[in-house]
Amino acid sequence: MDVILFLIFAFIAVASAVSLVLQRHPISSALSLIGVMGALAVLYLLLGAEFMAAAQLIVYAGAIMVLFVFVIMLLNAGRERPSAASRLVRWLGIPLFTLFIGVMAYFIQTFFPKTLDVSFGGFTQGAGLEIGRQLFTRYLLPFEVTSLLILIAIIGAIVLARKEI
Amino acid sequence: MPPLPQTVPLSWYLLLSAILFGLGVAGFLFRKNIITVFMSIELMLNAVNLSFIAFSYQFRQVDGHIFAFFVMVVAAAEAAVGLGIILTVFKNRATLQIDEISTLKN
Amino acid sequence: MNFYILTLIKAGLVAFVLLTTAAYLVWIERKLLAHIQLRLGPQRVGPHGLLQPLADLVKLVTKEGLIPQQVNKIYFLLAPFAAVMLALISISVIPFGPEVEIFGQRTWLQLTDLKIGVLFVLAISSIGVYGVALGGWASNNKYALLGGLRSSAQMISYELPLALAIAAPLLLSNTLSFRELVETQSGFLGGVLGNWNLWYQPVSFLVFLISAFAETNRVPFDLPEAENELVAGFHTEYSSLGFAAFFTAEYANIITACAVGTHIWLGGWQPIIAPHLGGIWVPSLVFAFFGIMSLFHATQPARRWDKYTFPVLGLAALGLAALFAIPLLQPVLVPLFWFAAKTGALIFLFIWIRGTLPRFRYDQLMRFAWTFLFPVALVNLLVTGLVVALQP
Numbered sequence: 001m002d003v004i005l006f007l008i009f010a011f012i013a014v015a016s017a018v019s020l021v022l023q024r025h026p027i028s029s030a031l032s033l034i035g036v037m038g039a040l041a042v043l044y045l046l047l048g049a050e051f052m053a054a055a056q057l058i059v060y061a062g063a064i065m066v067l068f069v070f071v072i073m074l075l076n077a078g079r080e081r082p083s084a085a086s087r088l089v090r091w092l093g094i095p096l097f098t099l100f101i102g103v104m105a106y107f108i109q110t111f112f113p114k115t116l117d118v119s120f121g122g123f124t125q126g127a128g129l130e131i132g133r134q135l136f137t138r139y140l141l142p143f144e145v146t147s148l149l150i151l152i153a154i155i156g157a158i159v160l161a162r163k164e165i
Numbered sequence: 166m167p168p169l170p171q172t173v174p175l176s177w178y179l180l181l182s183a184i185l186f187g188l189g190v191a192g193f194l195f196r197k198n199i200i201t202v203f204m205s206i207e208l209m210l211n212a213v214n215l216s217f218i219a220f221s222y223q224f225r226q227v228d229g230h231i232f233a234f235f236v237m238v239v240a241a242a243e244a245a246v247g248l249g250i251i252l253t254v255f256k257n258r259a260t261l262q263i264d265e266i267s268t269l270k271n
Numbered sequence: 272m273n274f275y276i277l278t279l280i281k282a283g284l285v286a287f288v289l290l291t292t293a294a295y296l297v298w299i300e301r302k303l304l305a306h307i308q309l310r311l312g313p314q315r316v317g318p319h320g321l322l323q324p325l326a327d328l329v330k331l332v333t334k335e336g337l338i339p340q341q342v343n344k345i346y347f348l349l350a351p352f353a354a355v356m357l358a359l360i361s362i363s364v365i366p367f368g369p370e371v372e373i374f375g376q377r378t379w380l381q382l383t384d385l386k387i388g389v390l391f392v393l394a395i396s397s398i399g400v401y402g403v404a405l406g407g408w409a410s411n412n413k414y415a416l417l418g419g420l421r422s423s424a425q426m427i428s429y430e431l432p433l434a435l436a437i438a439a440p441l442l443l444s445n446t447l448s449f450r451e452l453v454e455t456q457s458g459f460l461g462g463v464l465g466n467w468n469l470w471y472q473p474v475s476f477l478v479f480l481i482s483a484f485a486e487t488n489r490v491p492f493d494l495p496e497a498e499n500e501l502v503a504g505f506h507t508e509y510s511s512l513g514f515a516a517f518f519t520a521e522y523a524n525i526i527t528a529c530a531v532g533t534h535i536w537l538g539g540w541q542p543i544i545a546p547h548l549g550g551i552w553v554p555s556l557v558f559a560f561f562g563i564m565s566l567f568h569a570t571q572p573a574r575r576w577d578k579y580t581f582p583v584l585g586l587a588a589l590g591l592a593a594l595f596a597i598p599l600l601q602p603v604l605v606p607l608f609w610f611a612a613k614t615g616a617l618i619f620l621f622i623w624i625r626g627t628l629p630r631f632r633y634d635q636l637m638r639f640a641w642t643f644l645f646p647v648a649l650v651n652l653l654v655t656g657l658v659v660a661l662q663p
Contacts, residue, residue: 003171029198033204041255060237069405070424075252092244117174152172
């Protein structure tokens, strides 16, 4: 059951990612990315990361991607024009991509020869309690720094959205 | 074809993460639309998150979840500012093609 | 019984009840709005227009589904499907009652309980915007596009106060599962009144209600479909089943939002009045009162059919009262009654406000979310956190 679920959602993730790269229209790419995120959320659930699965859907699929879709609609972005360079890059890119995957697979096999077998329900700390505890004790400083980062991002977005620029 | 294992080895998750990251890099390099390029970056961040959470499973700690959480926060901030920049660029140049936004070049 | 068969039965039952309720909600809304505006509402199909939803369904199904030429076909067809699917998913984690025993089977009146149930509903509702946004964009019509744009901006803006408002009572209850959330609200204040989160968190409940209006695209926040500015907003180009799907999604969303509000603030299926004060007999008394009133009116018929309709109605209500008084059925029926009554009251509020308030202007809507609702929810959350932290 675990294997089947993993294979289904891994396939959805990879297929959506390929579609993101190949689609010509930004809206199609955005929807493909949402597909990747949804599939990844299910994989997070399989890994016992319930809170992260929900956060993935709320933050990524529900907020960031809505912003992307909003901007695409607002700018009425049309289909992308292929250029000569991009055609060349594609013929160079596919072997390079295969090479990259091969090297990564080799590294994973070499450096992590005995990884655990993932079974659903094998890791139960991901439901929020333990994450909250760690976040507000051990990782308190990084947490506060990210809040500063968000503040800067808000100010930056407001400055950029002004009319004069 | 060998029979399917009963449980999924963690390395499969890492490999999936690598594939998604590679596709993100490919999208980043291939695409000409600035929004699609931006989305490819998000795909790379997502792929990294998956391996963080897989490592978290391996080591029985939630630290990986917290790293992924921080990545999400950074991605949200980045999306807000990045999309603001894209809007401004479109307002001034009326194009979204990356290779046409090259004023400094000449 | 097999776990899978039981789950399938429950899933079918929940889907059927939800869709029927959504269909009849349209009738209830039209009737209530009509009476608020001193009209009669639907009257033609069946007594008091009771068969109107069926007639609407037949009409919408048999109508030709127009696909305009200039639309993006795939997304145009995908959007209503996505909208209705996402609207129906979140009901699966919402409980309707406690653990009960039916035919010797102990089961929860709920499809499934997630440890992160509240987050799940939030996640699904935040994705729900794609149906509307995509429908508006794919229609390739400027009114529809404006509706879709408005909807996505509005949903993102109101998601924040909604999430912050939900977070405050969660701090008190210390759980994310609906089942446990309701159980923490058991017991009675001073032995009389239900120990609800509402008494501790009135501000967050108000913020939640207002945001829920915006999230479900209801008046006074129905800017995405504002008919006097945007024709029909995002569903301008939709007809037949596509239109029906958007409509079903909207009403299913209302039901889910009200059920969530009931569980988080109004104590779910917990009774309002303590059992030793007769809380368990309240449903029987309500139905009996209704039945006796109907029988009394039957003795003084004002219209031609009153001689027949009122006695039937009265006897049916008395029968229901008797049903709720059977001790064997009470553990199942009484919690269901309370859940339905509280959710129904919230839904009534939704319709009431639709009949009362005018629509916001778009800039007012955004300013209201960011400069009023969001700070209020934030301060409420901070104060709640402080109080919880200072508690011994």
